[in-house]
Amino acid sequence: SAVISQKPSRDICQRGTSLTIQCQVDSQVTMMFWYRQQPGQSLTLIATANQGSEATYESGFVIDKFPISRPNLTFSTLTVSNMSPEDSSIYLCSVGGWNLSGYTFGSGTRLTVV
């Protein structure tokens, strides 16, 4: 299965600022996914990052708040914009497919907004 390098691993940010999270995969993958995991909660899909087209956002998530880039088949970024304390969470990227060897996750970015 693919190996994902995600950074930063953690950050403490001021409210109103933005943070960009990066995921680099060691092989070309068609689909990349971005999840949020709030403290003590399950994983919620934010969006699917598509190479060559706009990301597909899930209900409750919008592009202005979580812009995503997917410049090639091995890399994607998620930006958390105009942050508030409610954005404090772990953000994870994921790649894979049901017809492959499943889905694997990056190591996560622990974001604290103060």
Add this chain to the structure above:
Amino acid sequence: GENVEQHPSTLSVQEGDSAVIKCTYSDSASNYFPWYKQELGKRPQLIIDIRSNVGEKKDQRIAVTLNKTAKHFSLHITETQPEDSAVYFCARGFQKLVFGTGTRLLVSP
């Protein structure tokens, strides 16, 4: 709908006992059902998965059963060990995954 119901939310067992976690879903299009183990501060790790053309799959102490007609699937862990203590998530999907709410398993020595 989207949701996956997962029960129980917490499960405490003695070392050597079996543990069973159950999930139900409603989306008939789902054909892939993985289970993830997440230890504190770490990423979710895939431990076993099953596809819709199979009713049961086993890997050493871990097994998953799927009843696609009833839309539920279960994780079975036998001979539990303290290192099995973690949060377990079920998920269902086709191209994207929707996760259950999680089960905190505590195995006491």
